[in-house]
Amino acid sequence: MGGQAVPRYSRIVAELRRRIETGELAPGDRVPSTREITRQWGVAMATATKVLSELRREGMVRAVPGVGTVVAAPSRPVRAARSTAAARPGGPSDAPSVQAALALGRIVGAAVKVADTEGLAAVSMRRVAAELEVATMSLYRHVADKDDLLTRMMDGVMAEHPLPADPPEGWREAVELAARQLWDLFRRHAWLAPALSVTRPQMIVSALPYSEWILATLHAHGLDLRSAFTAHLMLFNYARGIAVNLETEREAEAHSGLDSEEWMDAQEPALLAVLGTGRFPALSRLAAAGYDFDLDALFEFGLQRLLDGLAPLLDESCAG
Structure with missing residues:
Protein backbone atom coordinates (compact mmCIF):
# COMPACT_ATOMS: atom_id res chain seq x y z
CA MET A 1 0.00 0.00 0.00
CA ALA A 72 10.16 32.30 20.29
CA ALA A 73 13.32 32.12 22.37
CA PRO A 74 14.31 28.56 23.37
CA SER A 75 12.90 27.57 26.73
CA ARG A 76 15.44 27.20 29.50
CA PRO A 77 15.45 24.29 31.94
CA VAL A 78 14.63 24.95 35.57
CA ARG A 79 17.58 24.27 37.81
CA ALA A 80 17.08 23.26 41.42
CA ALA A 81 18.04 26.07 43.77
CA ARG A 82 20.69 24.16 45.67
CA SER A 83 24.29 24.94 46.60
CA THR A 84 27.23 22.94 47.85
CA ALA A 85 26.61 24.31 51.33
CA ALA A 86 22.98 23.22 51.19
CA ALA A 87 24.10 19.68 50.36
CA ARG A 88 26.09 19.42 53.57
CA PRO A 89 24.24 18.32 56.72
CA GLY A 90 23.48 21.40 58.79
CA GLY A 91 24.39 23.79 55.95
CA PRO A 92 22.19 26.78 54.98
CA SER A 93 19.18 25.99 52.81
CA ASP A 94 20.04 28.64 50.20
CA ALA A 95 23.39 29.86 48.97
CA PRO A 96 23.94 33.64 48.68
CA SER A 97 23.84 33.42 44.87
CA VAL A 98 20.38 31.83 45.01
CA GLN A 99 19.17 34.42 47.49
CA ALA A 100 20.35 37.16 45.14
CA ALA A 101 18.50 35.55 42.25
CA LEU A 102 15.37 35.46 44.36
CA ALA A 103 15.41 39.08 45.49
CA LEU A 104 11.84 40.36 45.31
CA GLY A 105 12.71 42.86 42.60
CA ARG A 106 14.13 40.09 40.41
CA ILE A 107 10.98 38.02 40.82
CA VAL A 108 8.68 40.92 39.98
CA GLY A 109 10.87 41.98 37.06
CA ALA A 110 10.83 38.48 35.59
CA ALA A 111 7.05 38.30 35.91
CA VAL A 112 6.60 41.69 34.24
CA LYS A 113 8.87 40.61 31.38
CA VAL A 114 6.77 37.50 30.77
CA ALA A 115 3.52 39.51 30.91
CA ASP A 116 4.89 42.19 28.56
CA THR A 117 6.03 39.71 25.92
CA GLU A 118 3.45 36.94 26.16
CA GLY A 119 0.47 38.25 28.08
CA LEU A 120 -0.77 37.97 31.63
CA ALA A 121 -2.12 34.45 31.07
CA ALA A 122 1.45 33.23 30.59
CA VAL A 123 2.48 34.39 34.08
CA SER A 124 2.60 31.63 36.66
CA MET A 125 4.80 30.88 39.62
CA ARG A 126 6.33 28.00 37.69
CA ARG A 127 7.03 30.14 34.62
CA VAL A 128 8.64 32.92 36.67
CA ALA A 129 10.79 30.35 38.47
CA ALA A 130 11.88 29.02 35.08
CA GLU A 131 12.91 32.52 34.00
CA LEU A 132 15.05 32.84 37.15
CA GLU A 133 16.29 29.24 36.88
CA VAL A 134 15.24 28.32 40.42
CA ALA A 135 12.79 25.88 41.99
CA THR A 136 9.17 27.05 41.97
CA MET A 137 8.70 26.66 45.72
CA SER A 138 11.58 29.07 46.35
CA LEU A 139 9.39 31.95 45.15
CA TYR A 140 6.93 31.48 47.99
CA ARG A 141 9.50 32.82 50.44
CA HIS A 142 9.03 36.22 48.81
CA VAL A 143 5.46 36.30 47.45
CA ALA A 144 2.38 34.68 48.98
CA ASP A 145 0.76 33.54 45.73
CA LYS A 146 0.05 34.62 42.16
CA ASP A 147 -2.41 37.34 43.27
CA ASP A 148 0.26 38.81 45.53
CA LEU A 149 2.74 38.67 42.66
CA LEU A 150 0.28 40.42 40.33
CA THR A 151 -0.28 43.23 42.83
CA ARG A 152 3.47 43.71 43.14
CA MET A 153 3.81 43.72 39.35
CA MET A 154 1.24 46.50 39.02
CA ASP A 155 2.82 48.47 41.86
CA GLY A 156 6.25 48.06 40.30
CA VAL A 157 5.43 49.28 36.78
CA MET A 158 3.48 52.28 38.08
CA ALA A 159 6.29 53.24 40.45
CA GLU A 160 8.73 53.34 37.53
CA HIS A 161 6.89 56.32 36.00
CA PRO A 162 5.95 58.78 38.78
CA LEU A 163 4.09 61.99 38.16
CA PRO A 164 6.20 65.18 38.28
CA ALA A 165 6.67 66.93 41.60
CA ASP A 166 5.10 70.18 40.39
CA PRO A 167 1.81 69.95 38.46
CA PRO A 168 0.84 72.51 35.81
CA GLU A 169 -1.13 75.48 37.11
CA GLY A 170 -4.20 74.97 34.92
CA TRP A 171 -6.59 72.20 35.89
CA ARG A 172 -7.00 70.97 32.34
CA GLU A 173 -3.27 70.73 31.66
CA ALA A 174 -2.75 68.89 34.97
CA VAL A 175 -5.50 66.37 34.26
CA GLU A 176 -4.29 65.85 30.68
CA LEU A 177 -0.77 65.15 31.93
CA ALA A 178 -1.93 62.49 34.40
CA ALA A 179 -4.35 60.87 31.95
CA ARG A 180 -1.78 60.69 29.16
CA GLN A 181 0.85 59.27 31.49
CA LEU A 182 -1.61 56.59 32.59
CA TRP A 183 -2.40 55.83 28.95
CA ASP A 184 1.31 55.54 28.21
CA LEU A 185 1.65 53.03 31.06
CA PHE A 186 -1.17 50.97 29.58
CA ARG A 187 0.56 51.16 26.20
CA ARG A 188 3.87 49.96 27.68
CA HIS A 189 2.24 47.11 29.59
CA ALA A 190 -0.79 45.74 27.70
CA TRP A 191 -1.72 43.44 30.62
CA LEU A 192 -2.00 46.29 33.15
CA ALA A 193 -5.44 47.64 32.22
CA PRO A 194 -7.36 44.34 32.45
CA ALA A 195 -5.46 43.46 35.64
CA LEU A 196 -6.63 46.61 37.42
CA SER A 197 -10.08 46.52 38.99
CA VAL A 198 -12.45 49.44 39.52
CA THR A 199 -15.07 47.57 41.56
CA ARG A 200 -12.51 45.73 43.71
CA PRO A 201 -9.46 48.00 43.62
CA GLN A 202 -6.19 46.39 44.63
CA MET A 203 -3.93 48.05 47.19
CA ILE A 204 -1.37 49.54 44.83
CA VAL A 205 0.56 52.21 46.69
CA SER A 206 2.21 53.67 43.58
CA ALA A 207 -1.25 54.27 42.04
CA LEU A 208 -2.39 56.50 44.90
CA PRO A 209 -0.47 59.56 43.62
CA TYR A 210 -2.65 59.48 40.49
CA SER A 211 -5.79 59.58 42.59
CA GLU A 212 -4.39 62.33 44.80
CA TRP A 213 -3.27 64.36 41.77
CA ILE A 214 -6.69 64.39 40.10
CA LEU A 215 -8.61 64.75 43.36
CA ALA A 216 -6.53 67.69 44.61
CA THR A 217 -6.52 69.39 41.20
CA LEU A 218 -10.28 69.29 40.66
CA HIS A 219 -11.08 70.13 44.30
CA ALA A 220 -8.78 73.16 44.16
CA HIS A 221 -10.70 74.41 41.13
CA GLY A 222 -14.22 74.22 42.45
CA LEU A 223 -15.39 70.59 42.69
CA ASP A 224 -16.39 69.10 46.03
CA LEU A 225 -14.33 66.07 47.03
CA ARG A 226 -17.03 63.51 46.20
CA SER A 227 -17.60 64.92 42.71
CA ALA A 228 -13.85 65.23 42.16
CA PHE A 229 -13.31 61.59 43.08
CA THR A 230 -16.17 60.51 40.83
CA ALA A 231 -14.55 62.46 37.99
CA HIS A 232 -11.24 60.74 38.76
CA LEU A 233 -12.89 57.30 38.53
CA MET A 234 -14.56 58.30 35.26
CA LEU A 235 -11.27 59.41 33.70
CA PHE A 236 -9.37 56.38 35.00
CA ASN A 237 -11.95 53.91 33.74
CA TYR A 238 -12.14 55.68 30.39
CA ALA A 239 -8.41 55.16 29.81
CA ARG A 240 -8.59 51.63 31.18
CA GLY A 241 -11.63 50.78 29.03
CA ILE A 242 -9.82 51.63 25.80
CA ALA A 243 -6.58 50.02 26.96
CA VAL A 244 -8.13 46.60 27.62
CA ASN A 245 -8.26 46.24 23.84
CA LEU A 246 -4.46 46.01 23.78
CA GLU A 247 -4.37 42.72 25.66
CA THR A 248 -7.51 41.46 23.92
CA GLU A 249 -5.86 42.11 20.54
CA ARG A 250 -2.73 40.25 21.66
CA GLU A 251 -4.82 37.23 22.66
CA ALA A 252 -6.88 37.34 19.45
CA GLU A 253 -3.73 37.50 17.32
CA ALA A 254 -2.18 34.58 19.19
CA HIS A 255 -5.34 32.53 18.73
CA SER A 256 -6.05 33.36 15.09
CA GLY A 257 -2.59 34.01 13.70
CA LEU A 258 -3.93 37.24 12.17
CA ASP A 259 -2.97 40.75 13.21
CA SER A 260 -5.71 43.38 13.31
CA GLU A 261 -5.15 44.55 9.73
CA GLU A 262 -5.16 41.00 8.38
CA TRP A 263 -8.32 40.25 10.30
CA MET A 264 -10.05 43.36 8.92
CA ASP A 265 -8.98 42.38 5.40
CA ALA A 266 -10.58 38.97 5.91
CA GLN A 267 -13.87 40.59 7.03
CA GLU A 268 -14.00 43.15 4.21
CA PRO A 269 -15.89 41.06 1.62
CA ALA A 270 -18.72 40.31 4.07
CA LEU A 271 -18.92 43.96 5.15
CA LEU A 272 -19.01 45.23 1.58
CA ALA A 273 -21.75 42.74 0.75
CA VAL A 274 -23.92 44.14 3.56
CA LEU A 275 -23.16 47.75 2.68
CA GLY A 276 -23.99 46.98 -0.95
CA THR A 277 -27.66 46.58 0.01
CA GLY A 278 -27.93 50.36 0.44
CA ARG A 279 -29.38 50.09 3.96
CA PHE A 280 -26.45 51.95 5.54
CA PRO A 281 -25.57 54.95 3.33
CA ALA A 282 -23.47 56.78 5.96
CA LEU A 283 -21.39 53.70 6.68
CA SER A 284 -21.03 53.10 2.94
CA ARG A 285 -19.65 56.60 2.43
CA LEU A 286 -17.24 56.11 5.32
CA ALA A 287 -16.06 52.77 3.92
CA ALA A 288 -15.50 54.34 0.53
CA ALA A 289 -13.49 57.20 2.02
CA GLY A 290 -11.51 54.90 4.31
CA TYR A 291 -11.03 55.04 8.07
CA ASP A 292 -7.73 54.56 9.87
CA PHE A 293 -8.48 53.03 13.26
CA ASP A 294 -6.00 54.37 15.83
CA LEU A 295 -6.34 53.70 19.57
CA ASP A 296 -4.14 56.67 20.45
CA ALA A 297 -6.33 59.03 18.42
CA LEU A 298 -9.46 57.47 19.92
CA PHE A 299 -8.10 57.99 23.44
CA GLU A 300 -7.18 61.61 22.78
CA PHE A 301 -10.53 62.46 21.16
CA GLY A 302 -12.48 61.01 24.07
CA LEU A 303 -10.24 62.61 26.70
CA GLN A 304 -10.85 66.07 25.25
CA ARG A 305 -14.62 65.53 25.18
CA LEU A 306 -14.62 64.36 28.81
CA LEU A 307 -12.65 67.43 29.86
CA ASP A 308 -15.05 69.64 27.88
CA GLY A 309 -17.84 68.11 29.95
CA LEU A 310 -16.03 68.77 33.24
CA ALA A 311 -15.21 72.39 32.40
CA PRO A 312 -18.66 73.86 33.28
CA LEU A 313 -18.47 72.25 36.73
CA LEU A 314 -15.26 74.07 37.65
CA ASP A 315 -14.94 77.70 38.66
CA GLU A 316 -15.16 80.01 35.67
CA SER A 317 -11.76 81.58 36.23
CA CYS A 318 -10.03 78.23 35.62
CA ALA A 319 -12.41 76.55 33.21
CA GLY A 320 -10.59 77.58 30.08
Missing part, protein backbone atom coordinates in the same frame (compact mmCIF):
# COMPACT_ATOMS: atom_id res chain seq x y z
CA GLY A 2 1.25 3.51 -0.75
CA GLY A 3 2.05 5.91 2.08
CA GLN A 4 -0.63 8.31 3.21
CA ALA A 5 -0.30 11.79 1.72
CA VAL A 6 1.06 14.41 4.11
CA PRO A 7 -1.43 17.28 4.63
CA ARG A 8 -0.39 20.51 2.94
CA TYR A 9 -0.35 22.46 6.20
CA SER A 10 1.98 19.84 7.75
CA ARG A 11 4.50 20.33 4.94
CA ILE A 12 4.47 24.09 5.50
CA VAL A 13 4.86 23.60 9.25
CA ALA A 14 7.81 21.28 8.62
CA GLU A 15 9.48 23.82 6.34
CA LEU A 16 9.09 26.70 8.82
CA ARG A 17 10.20 24.43 11.66
CA ARG A 18 13.34 23.58 9.66
CA ARG A 19 14.11 27.26 9.13
CA ILE A 20 13.80 27.91 12.86
CA GLU A 21 15.82 24.88 13.96
CA THR A 22 18.65 25.63 11.52
CA GLY A 23 18.83 29.26 12.62
CA GLU A 24 17.67 30.62 9.27
CA LEU A 25 14.96 32.26 11.34
CA ALA A 26 16.45 33.39 14.66
CA PRO A 27 14.61 34.18 17.93
CA GLY A 28 12.73 37.44 17.49
CA ASP A 29 12.60 37.22 13.68
CA ARG A 30 9.19 37.55 12.09
CA VAL A 31 7.82 34.41 10.53
CA PRO A 32 5.62 34.64 7.43
CA SER A 33 2.17 36.05 8.23
CA THR A 34 -0.97 34.21 7.21
CA ARG A 35 -1.24 36.47 4.19
CA GLU A 36 2.35 35.71 3.18
CA ILE A 37 1.79 31.97 3.65
CA THR A 38 -1.29 32.03 1.41
CA ARG A 39 0.68 33.91 -1.23
CA GLN A 40 3.90 31.86 -1.01
CA TRP A 41 2.38 28.38 -0.80
CA GLY A 42 -0.91 29.02 -2.60
CA VAL A 43 -3.12 27.80 0.26
CA ALA A 44 -6.33 29.11 1.78
CA MET A 45 -6.37 31.49 4.74
CA ALA A 46 -7.71 28.75 7.01
CA THR A 47 -4.71 26.56 6.16
CA ALA A 48 -2.29 29.41 6.82
CA THR A 49 -3.94 30.07 10.17
CA LYS A 50 -3.61 26.39 11.06
CA VAL A 51 0.12 26.51 10.25
CA LEU A 52 0.82 29.31 12.71
CA SER A 53 -1.45 27.75 15.32
CA GLU A 54 0.55 24.51 15.15
CA LEU A 55 3.87 26.35 15.47
CA ARG A 56 2.52 28.24 18.50
CA ARG A 57 1.33 24.98 20.03
CA GLU A 58 4.84 23.61 19.64
CA GLY A 59 6.23 26.71 21.36
CA MET A 60 8.31 27.69 18.34
CA VAL A 61 6.63 31.05 17.71
CA ARG A 62 4.70 33.65 19.67
CA ALA A 63 2.57 36.68 18.82
CA VAL A 64 3.90 40.15 19.61
CA PRO A 65 1.32 43.00 19.46
CA GLY A 66 2.19 45.55 16.81
CA VAL A 67 4.89 43.29 15.36
CA GLY A 68 3.29 40.00 14.35
CA THR A 69 4.28 36.38 14.90
CA VAL A 70 7.95 35.93 15.75
CA VAL A 71 10.29 33.06 16.57
Whole structure:
Protein backbone atom coordinates (compact mmCIF):
# COMPACT_ATOMS: atom_id res chain seq x y z
CA MET A 1 0.00 0.00 0.00
CA GLY A 2 1.25 3.51 -0.75
CA GLY A 3 2.05 5.91 2.08
CA GLN A 4 -0.63 8.31 3.21
CA ALA A 5 -0.30 11.79 1.72
CA VAL A 6 1.06 14.41 4.11
CA PRO A 7 -1.43 17.28 4.63
CA ARG A 8 -0.39 20.51 2.94
CA TYR A 9 -0.35 22.46 6.20
CA SER A 10 1.98 19.84 7.75
CA ARG A 11 4.50 20.33 4.94
CA ILE A 12 4.47 24.09 5.50
CA VAL A 13 4.86 23.60 9.25
CA ALA A 14 7.81 21.28 8.62
CA GLU A 15 9.48 23.82 6.34
CA LEU A 16 9.09 26.70 8.82
CA ARG A 17 10.20 24.43 11.66
CA ARG A 18 13.34 23.58 9.66
CA ARG A 19 14.11 27.26 9.13
CA ILE A 20 13.80 27.91 12.86
CA GLU A 21 15.82 24.88 13.96
CA THR A 22 18.65 25.63 11.52
CA GLY A 23 18.83 29.26 12.62
CA GLU A 24 17.67 30.62 9.27
CA LEU A 25 14.96 32.26 11.34
CA ALA A 26 16.45 33.39 14.66
CA PRO A 27 14.61 34.18 17.93
CA GLY A 28 12.73 37.44 17.49
CA ASP A 29 12.60 37.22 13.68
CA ARG A 30 9.19 37.55 12.09
CA VAL A 31 7.82 34.41 10.53
CA PRO A 32 5.62 34.64 7.43
CA SER A 33 2.17 36.05 8.23
CA THR A 34 -0.97 34.21 7.21
CA ARG A 35 -1.24 36.47 4.19
CA GLU A 36 2.35 35.71 3.18
CA ILE A 37 1.79 31.97 3.65
CA THR A 38 -1.29 32.03 1.41
CA ARG A 39 0.68 33.91 -1.23
CA GLN A 40 3.90 31.86 -1.01
CA TRP A 41 2.38 28.38 -0.80
CA GLY A 42 -0.91 29.02 -2.60
CA VAL A 43 -3.12 27.80 0.26
CA ALA A 44 -6.33 29.11 1.78
CA MET A 45 -6.37 31.49 4.74
CA ALA A 46 -7.71 28.75 7.01
CA THR A 47 -4.71 26.56 6.16
CA ALA A 48 -2.29 29.41 6.82
CA THR A 49 -3.94 30.07 10.17
CA LYS A 50 -3.61 26.39 11.06
CA VAL A 51 0.12 26.51 10.25
CA LEU A 52 0.82 29.31 12.71
CA SER A 53 -1.45 27.75 15.32
CA GLU A 54 0.55 24.51 15.15
CA LEU A 55 3.87 26.35 15.47
CA ARG A 56 2.52 28.24 18.50
CA ARG A 57 1.33 24.98 20.03
CA GLU A 58 4.84 23.61 19.64
CA GLY A 59 6.23 26.71 21.36
CA MET A 60 8.31 27.69 18.34
CA VAL A 61 6.63 31.05 17.71
CA ARG A 62 4.70 33.65 19.67
CA ALA A 63 2.57 36.68 18.82
CA VAL A 64 3.90 40.15 19.61
CA PRO A 65 1.32 43.00 19.46
CA GLY A 66 2.19 45.55 16.81
CA VAL A 67 4.89 43.29 15.36
CA GLY A 68 3.29 40.00 14.35
CA THR A 69 4.28 36.38 14.90
CA VAL A 70 7.95 35.93 15.75
CA VAL A 71 10.29 33.06 16.57
CA ALA A 72 10.16 32.30 20.29
CA ALA A 73 13.32 32.12 22.37
CA PRO A 74 14.31 28.56 23.37
CA SER A 75 12.90 27.57 26.73
CA ARG A 76 15.44 27.20 29.50
CA PRO A 77 15.45 24.29 31.94
CA VAL A 78 14.63 24.95 35.57
CA ARG A 79 17.58 24.27 37.81
CA ALA A 80 17.08 23.26 41.42
CA ALA A 81 18.04 26.07 43.77
CA ARG A 82 20.69 24.16 45.67
CA SER A 83 24.29 24.94 46.60
CA THR A 84 27.23 22.94 47.85
CA ALA A 85 26.61 24.31 51.33
CA ALA A 86 22.98 23.22 51.19
CA ALA A 87 24.10 19.68 50.36
CA ARG A 88 26.09 19.42 53.57
CA PRO A 89 24.24 18.32 56.72
CA GLY A 90 23.48 21.40 58.79
CA GLY A 91 24.39 23.79 55.95
CA PRO A 92 22.19 26.78 54.98
CA SER A 93 19.18 25.99 52.81
CA ASP A 94 20.04 28.64 50.20
CA ALA A 95 23.39 29.86 48.97
CA PRO A 96 23.94 33.64 48.68
CA SER A 97 23.84 33.42 44.87
CA VAL A 98 20.38 31.83 45.01
CA GLN A 99 19.17 34.42 47.49
CA ALA A 100 20.35 37.16 45.14
CA ALA A 101 18.50 35.55 42.25
CA LEU A 102 15.37 35.46 44.36
CA ALA A 103 15.41 39.08 45.49
CA LEU A 104 11.84 40.36 45.31
CA GLY A 105 12.71 42.86 42.60
CA ARG A 106 14.13 40.09 40.41
CA ILE A 107 10.98 38.02 40.82
CA VAL A 108 8.68 40.92 39.98
CA GLY A 109 10.87 41.98 37.06
CA ALA A 110 10.83 38.48 35.59
CA ALA A 111 7.05 38.30 35.91
CA VAL A 112 6.60 41.69 34.24
CA LYS A 113 8.87 40.61 31.38
CA VAL A 114 6.77 37.50 30.77
CA ALA A 115 3.52 39.51 30.91
CA ASP A 116 4.89 42.19 28.56
CA THR A 117 6.03 39.71 25.92
CA GLU A 118 3.45 36.94 26.16
CA GLY A 119 0.47 38.25 28.08
CA LEU A 120 -0.77 37.97 31.63
CA ALA A 121 -2.12 34.45 31.07
CA ALA A 122 1.45 33.23 30.59
CA VAL A 123 2.48 34.39 34.08
CA SER A 124 2.60 31.63 36.66
CA MET A 125 4.80 30.88 39.62
CA ARG A 126 6.33 28.00 37.69
CA ARG A 127 7.03 30.14 34.62
CA VAL A 128 8.64 32.92 36.67
CA ALA A 129 10.79 30.35 38.47
CA ALA A 130 11.88 29.02 35.08
CA GLU A 131 12.91 32.52 34.00
CA LEU A 132 15.05 32.84 37.15
CA GLU A 133 16.29 29.24 36.88
CA VAL A 134 15.24 28.32 40.42
CA ALA A 135 12.79 25.88 41.99
CA THR A 136 9.17 27.05 41.97
CA MET A 137 8.70 26.66 45.72
CA SER A 138 11.58 29.07 46.35
CA LEU A 139 9.39 31.95 45.15
CA TYR A 140 6.93 31.48 47.99
CA ARG A 141 9.50 32.82 50.44
CA HIS A 142 9.03 36.22 48.81
CA VAL A 143 5.46 36.30 47.45
CA ALA A 144 2.38 34.68 48.98
CA ASP A 145 0.76 33.54 45.73
CA LYS A 146 0.05 34.62 42.16
CA ASP A 147 -2.41 37.34 43.27
CA ASP A 148 0.26 38.81 45.53
CA LEU A 149 2.74 38.67 42.66
CA LEU A 150 0.28 40.42 40.33
CA THR A 151 -0.28 43.23 42.83
CA ARG A 152 3.47 43.71 43.14
CA MET A 153 3.81 43.72 39.35
CA MET A 154 1.24 46.50 39.02
CA ASP A 155 2.82 48.47 41.86
CA GLY A 156 6.25 48.06 40.30
CA VAL A 157 5.43 49.28 36.78
CA MET A 158 3.48 52.28 38.08
CA ALA A 159 6.29 53.24 40.45
CA GLU A 160 8.73 53.34 37.53
CA HIS A 161 6.89 56.32 36.00
CA PRO A 162 5.95 58.78 38.78
CA LEU A 163 4.09 61.99 38.16
CA PRO A 164 6.20 65.18 38.28
CA ALA A 165 6.67 66.93 41.60
CA ASP A 166 5.10 70.18 40.39
CA PRO A 167 1.81 69.95 38.46
CA PRO A 168 0.84 72.51 35.81
CA GLU A 169 -1.13 75.48 37.11
CA GLY A 170 -4.20 74.97 34.92
CA TRP A 171 -6.59 72.20 35.89
CA ARG A 172 -7.00 70.97 32.34
CA GLU A 173 -3.27 70.73 31.66
CA ALA A 174 -2.75 68.89 34.97
CA VAL A 175 -5.50 66.37 34.26
CA GLU A 176 -4.29 65.85 30.68
CA LEU A 177 -0.77 65.15 31.93
CA ALA A 178 -1.93 62.49 34.40
CA ALA A 179 -4.35 60.87 31.95
CA ARG A 180 -1.78 60.69 29.16
CA GLN A 181 0.85 59.27 31.49
CA LEU A 182 -1.61 56.59 32.59
CA TRP A 183 -2.40 55.83 28.95
CA ASP A 184 1.31 55.54 28.21
CA LEU A 185 1.65 53.03 31.06
CA PHE A 186 -1.17 50.97 29.58
CA ARG A 187 0.56 51.16 26.20
CA ARG A 188 3.87 49.96 27.68
CA HIS A 189 2.24 47.11 29.59
CA ALA A 190 -0.79 45.74 27.70
CA TRP A 191 -1.72 43.44 30.62
CA LEU A 192 -2.00 46.29 33.15
CA ALA A 193 -5.44 47.64 32.22
CA PRO A 194 -7.36 44.34 32.45
CA ALA A 195 -5.46 43.46 35.64
CA LEU A 196 -6.63 46.61 37.42
CA SER A 197 -10.08 46.52 38.99
CA VAL A 198 -12.45 49.44 39.52
CA THR A 199 -15.07 47.57 41.56
CA ARG A 200 -12.51 45.73 43.71
CA PRO A 201 -9.46 48.00 43.62
CA GLN A 202 -6.19 46.39 44.63
CA MET A 203 -3.93 48.05 47.19
CA ILE A 204 -1.37 49.54 44.83
CA VAL A 205 0.56 52.21 46.69
CA SER A 206 2.21 53.67 43.58
CA ALA A 207 -1.25 54.27 42.04
CA LEU A 208 -2.39 56.50 44.90
CA PRO A 209 -0.47 59.56 43.62
CA TYR A 210 -2.65 59.48 40.49
CA SER A 211 -5.79 59.58 42.59
CA GLU A 212 -4.39 62.33 44.80
CA TRP A 213 -3.27 64.36 41.77
CA ILE A 214 -6.69 64.39 40.10
CA LEU A 215 -8.61 64.75 43.36
CA ALA A 216 -6.53 67.69 44.61
CA THR A 217 -6.52 69.39 41.20
CA LEU A 218 -10.28 69.29 40.66
CA HIS A 219 -11.08 70.13 44.30
CA ALA A 220 -8.78 73.16 44.16
CA HIS A 221 -10.70 74.41 41.13
CA GLY A 222 -14.22 74.22 42.45
CA LEU A 223 -15.39 70.59 42.69
CA ASP A 224 -16.39 69.10 46.03
CA LEU A 225 -14.33 66.07 47.03
CA ARG A 226 -17.03 63.51 46.20
CA SER A 227 -17.60 64.92 42.71
CA ALA A 228 -13.85 65.23 42.16
CA PHE A 229 -13.31 61.59 43.08
CA THR A 230 -16.17 60.51 40.83
CA ALA A 231 -14.55 62.46 37.99
CA HIS A 232 -11.24 60.74 38.76
CA LEU A 233 -12.89 57.30 38.53
CA MET A 234 -14.56 58.30 35.26
CA LEU A 235 -11.27 59.41 33.70
CA PHE A 236 -9.37 56.38 35.00
CA ASN A 237 -11.95 53.91 33.74
CA TYR A 238 -12.14 55.68 30.39
CA ALA A 239 -8.41 55.16 29.81
CA ARG A 240 -8.59 51.63 31.18
CA GLY A 241 -11.63 50.78 29.03
CA ILE A 242 -9.82 51.63 25.80
CA ALA A 243 -6.58 50.02 26.96
CA VAL A 244 -8.13 46.60 27.62
CA ASN A 245 -8.26 46.24 23.84
CA LEU A 246 -4.46 46.01 23.78
CA GLU A 247 -4.37 42.72 25.66
CA THR A 248 -7.51 41.46 23.92
CA GLU A 249 -5.86 42.11 20.54
CA ARG A 250 -2.73 40.25 21.66
CA GLU A 251 -4.82 37.23 22.66
CA ALA A 252 -6.88 37.34 19.45
CA GLU A 253 -3.73 37.50 17.32
CA ALA A 254 -2.18 34.58 19.19
CA HIS A 255 -5.34 32.53 18.73
CA SER A 256 -6.05 33.36 15.09
CA GLY A 257 -2.59 34.01 13.70
CA LEU A 258 -3.93 37.24 12.17
CA ASP A 259 -2.97 40.75 13.21
CA SER A 260 -5.71 43.38 13.31
CA GLU A 261 -5.15 44.55 9.73
CA GLU A 262 -5.16 41.00 8.38
CA TRP A 263 -8.32 40.25 10.30
CA MET A 264 -10.05 43.36 8.92
CA ASP A 265 -8.98 42.38 5.40
CA ALA A 266 -10.58 38.97 5.91
CA GLN A 267 -13.87 40.59 7.03
CA GLU A 268 -14.00 43.15 4.21
CA PRO A 269 -15.89 41.06 1.62
CA ALA A 270 -18.72 40.31 4.07
CA LEU A 271 -18.92 43.96 5.15
CA LEU A 272 -19.01 45.23 1.58
CA ALA A 273 -21.75 42.74 0.75
CA VAL A 274 -23.92 44.14 3.56
CA LEU A 275 -23.16 47.75 2.68
CA GLY A 276 -23.99 46.98 -0.95
CA THR A 277 -27.66 46.58 0.01
CA GLY A 278 -27.93 50.36 0.44
CA ARG A 279 -29.38 50.09 3.96
CA PHE A 280 -26.45 51.95 5.54
CA PRO A 281 -25.57 54.95 3.33
CA ALA A 282 -23.47 56.78 5.96
CA LEU A 283 -21.39 53.70 6.68
CA SER A 284 -21.03 53.10 2.94
CA ARG A 285 -19.65 56.60 2.43
CA LEU A 286 -17.24 56.11 5.32
CA ALA A 287 -16.06 52.77 3.92
CA ALA A 288 -15.50 54.34 0.53
CA ALA A 289 -13.49 57.20 2.02
CA GLY A 290 -11.51 54.90 4.31
CA TYR A 291 -11.03 55.04 8.07
CA ASP A 292 -7.73 54.56 9.87
CA PHE A 293 -8.48 53.03 13.26
CA ASP A 294 -6.00 54.37 15.83
CA LEU A 295 -6.34 53.70 19.57
CA ASP A 296 -4.14 56.67 20.45
CA ALA A 297 -6.33 59.03 18.42
CA LEU A 298 -9.46 57.47 19.92
CA PHE A 299 -8.10 57.99 23.44
CA GLU A 300 -7.18 61.61 22.78
CA PHE A 301 -10.53 62.46 21.16
CA GLY A 302 -12.48 61.01 24.07
CA LEU A 303 -10.24 62.61 26.70
CA GLN A 304 -10.85 66.07 25.25
CA ARG A 305 -14.62 65.53 25.18
CA LEU A 306 -14.62 64.36 28.81
CA LEU A 307 -12.65 67.43 29.86
CA ASP A 308 -15.05 69.64 27.88
CA GLY A 309 -17.84 68.11 29.95
CA LEU A 310 -16.03 68.77 33.24
CA ALA A 311 -15.21 72.39 32.40
CA PRO A 312 -18.66 73.86 33.28
CA LEU A 313 -18.47 72.25 36.73
CA LEU A 314 -15.26 74.07 37.65
CA ASP A 315 -14.94 77.70 38.66
CA GLU A 316 -15.16 80.01 35.67
CA SER A 317 -11.76 81.58 36.23
CA CYS A 318 -10.03 78.23 35.62
CA ALA A 319 -12.41 76.55 33.21
CA GLY A 320 -10.59 77.58 30.08
